Amino acid sequence: xxxxxxxxxxxxxxxxxxxxxxxxxxxxxxxxxxxxxxxxxxxxxxxxxxxxxxxxxxxxxxxxxxxxxxxxxxxxxxxxxxxxxxxxxxxxxxxxxxxxxxxxxxxxxxxxxxxxxxxxxxxxxxxxxxxxxxxxxxxxxxxxxxxxxxxxxxxxxxxxxxxxxxxxxxxxxxxxxxxxxxxxxxxxxxxxxxxxxxxxxxxxxxxxxxxxxxxxxxxxxxxxxxxxxxxxxxxxxxxxxxxxxxxxxxxxxxxxxxxxxxxxxxxxxxxxxxxxxxxxxxxxxxxxxxxxxxxxxxxxxxxxxxxxxxx
Amino acid sequence: xxxxxxxxxxxxxxxxxxxxxxxxxxxxxxxxxxxxxxxxxxxxxxxxxxxxxxxxxxxxxxxxxxxxxxxxxxxxxxxxxxxxxxxxxxxxxxxxxxxxxxxxxxxxxxxxxxxxxxxxxxxxxxxxxxxxxxxxxxxxxxxxxxxxxxxxxxxxxxxxxxxxxxxxxxxxxxxxxxxxxxxxxxxxxxxxxxxxxxxxxxxxxxxxxxxxxxxxxxxxxxxxxxxxxxxxxxxxxxxxxxxxxx
Ligand SMILES: Cc1cc2nc3c(=O)[nH]c(=O)nc-3n(C[C@H](O)[C@H](O)[C@H](O)COP(=O)(O)O)c2cc1C
Numbered sequence: 001x002x003x004x005x006x007x008x009x010x011x012x013x014x015x016x017x018x019x020x021x022x023x024x025x026x027x028x029x030x031x032x033x034x035x036x037x038x039x040x041x042x043x044x045x046x047x048x049x050x051x052x053x054x055x056x057x058x059x060x061x062x063x064x065x066x067x068x069x070x071x072x073x074x075x076x077x078x079x080x081x082x083x084x085x086x087x088x089x090x091x092x093x094x095x096x097x098x099x100x101x102x103x104x105x106x107x108x109x110x111x112x113x114x115x116x117x118x119x120x121x122x123x124x125x126x127x128x129x130x131x132x133x134x135x136x137x138x139x140x141x142x143x144x145x146x147x148x149x150x151x152x153x154x155x156x157x158x159x160x161x162x163x164x165x166x167x168x169x170x171x172x173x174x175x176x177x178x179x180x181x182x183x184x185x186x187x188x189x190x191x192x193x194x195x196x197x198x199x200x201x202x203x204x205x206x207x208x209x210x211x212x213x214x215x216x217x218x219x220x221x222x223x224x225x226x227x228x229x230x231x232x233x234x235x236x237x238x239x240x241x242x243x244x245x246x247x248x249x250x251x252x253x254x255x256x257x258x259x260x261x262x263x264x265x266x267x268x269x270x271x272x273x274x275x276x277x278x279x280x281x282x283x284x285x286x287x288x289x290x291x292x293x294x295x296x297x298x299x300x301x302x303x304x305x306x307x308x309x310x311x
Numbered sequence: 312x313x314x315x316x317x318x319x320x321x322x323x324x325x326x327x328x329x330x331x332x333x334x335x336x337x338x339x340x341x342x343x344x345x346x347x348x349x350x351x352x353x354x355x356x357x358x359x360x361x362x363x364x365x366x367x368x369x370x371x372x373x374x375x376x377x378x379x380x381x382x383x384x385x386x387x388x389x390x391x392x393x394x395x396x397x398x399x400x401x402x403x404x405x406x407x408x409x410x411x412x413x414x415x416x417x418x419x420x421x422x423x424x425x426x427x428x429x430x431x432x433x434x435x436x437x438x439x440x441x442x443x444x445x446x447x448x449x450x451x452x453x454x455x456x457x458x459x460x461x462x463x464x465x466x467x468x469x470x471x472x473x474x475x476x477x478x479x480x481x482x483x484x485x486x487x488x489x490x491x492x493x494x495x496x497x498x499x500x501x502x503x504x505x506x507x508x509x510x511x512x513x514x515x516x517x518x519x520x521x522x523x524x525x526x527x528x529x530x531x532x533x534x535x536x537x538x539x540x541x542x543x544x545x546x547x548x549x550x551x552x553x554x555x556x557x
């Protein structure tokens with residue numbers, strides 16, 4: 001199926017000073033660096049890239065993916081070619097497209113996060129960074145930072161020192177108090193928060209009596225996590241003053257509207273892209289159609305409309 | 312790459328445990344090459360989200376077919392489709408077998424993997440020898456199609472109920488010993504591909520292997536099927552034998 005170039009008149013927005021023609025991103029790790037995407041990337045508001053580390057990472061052994069009802073588990077382990085090849089080979093491909101490019105940053109140590117941000121910050125094609133302190137699929141770093149407000153804040157502060165570009169922080173659902181982590185990273189200088197990353201999960205094969213994923217546990221994503229994600233966006237958006245970008249199980253424009261009403265200024269489509277490569281564009285076009293139907297010139301009035309700020 | 316809902320034309324058992332699903336899907340059929348695959352969406356009780364990657368087993372005008380073993384709820388649902396039912400297809404995906412012109416080929420297939428070699432046999436312009444292996448006689452399928460296309464077929468079954476008792480790699484060793492010319496194109500379980508690679512690399516016989524991989528997307532983004540830095544879905548599923556770790 002081909003998607004016609006559409007005009008987006010009604011759903012444009014601004015996040016961290018970045019103008020988005022529509023509020024829809026392709027989520028990190030579900031559209032690479034756009035190199036295999038079968039449509040004109042300029043139809044999207046933006047793309048969050050595959051997680052990028054200073055040096056190449058090989059990722060986890062196979063199997064890395066497993067199916068669950070209305071979702072999937074992954075333990076890819078952030079396989080990526082490292083920041084130098086990303087800058088030399090992958091970011092240039094995005095140059096001819098008109099959309100926001102947000103580099104998803106991963107590291108095992110504070111210094112690794114800082115190195116990626118420092119190295120890629122001068123790239124003109126990088127509009128913002130999404131600091132991933134929430135990946136469940138690496139043994140060090142990742143989630144260890146994202147569960148602890150002080151540790152997450154330290155990562156942000158380290159990155160803040162080396163870039164003037166917007167720093168977005170990707171939050172994990174795998175913590176008891178996501179609001180505390182969000183407040184911590186905002187105090188340390190985060191310009192926006194994005195959530196949710198995947199929910200820790202596991203499958204066991206009764207025949208082999210072993211975990212299905214080689215890594216044992218992995219991250220749950222897809223429609224199965226959507227209510228968890230909407231609830232977390234709702235809680236975090238009421239607590240912080242920076243924009244919130246919502247994701248987790250979005251398949252349709254209606255799903256995206258749940259996040260917007262919960263408090264998200266923009267949204268990202270992840271797992272749905274794996275099933276339908278055009279999914280993110282369809283969500284963007286669906287939002288535009290919704291605005292037209294409702295006679296809205298902007299979705300801004302809907303952001304957080306499902307609930308007001310905590311008194 | 313195209314995605315859409317297309318009507319089933321026929322869905323029937325071609326062997327004890329293999330179902331062939333044929334679909335009227337002009338957009339996909341016109342661009343599909345032997346060795347490529349299709350992602351099939353499934354419905355039913357499993358609330359399944361991910362597509363099932365399946366090698367193309369026939370390409371005829373505006374129609375194409377896939378063949379599969381019923382392994383779980385998703386494939387059970389697919390096997391129950393009737394003519395006219397819509398199915399959700401994404402494809403063609405991956406890189407298939409190159410056009411070998413008028414060169415001779417030796418096809419080596421095991422089990423349901425034989426299905427992906429059938430369109431090769433039907434499109435080949437050079438001489439085709441097909442060596443196919445199955446566990447039991449009731450599982451044998453595809454050999455009539457290869458013969459109709461002009462290919463020579465040798466069969467091995469592990470229980471000896473049809474063709475030679477033994478495994479298909481023995482047939483390959485023999486064909487090579489007889490001086491049979493041609494590139495080897497293989498499709499089947501990992502163990503078979505590993506054995507074919509061993510035989511061919513040792514004898515400097517060029518070979519192409521059609522892999523299967525567990526994947527979530529099929530179009531190069533999830534990295535679920537990465538092997539040694541190559542993606543089965545995007546860089547394959549057909550690889551030069553020397554180029555791939557098995
Ligand atoms: C295959 C796969 C790879 C992912 N890779 C990354 C990644 O590199 N960095 C990251 O921050 N999140 C990654 N994610 C998480 C998604 O970006 C997203 O936060 C999560 O899957 C929830 O959204 P969804 O349900 O729409 O997929 C990945 C998810 C999947 C399914």
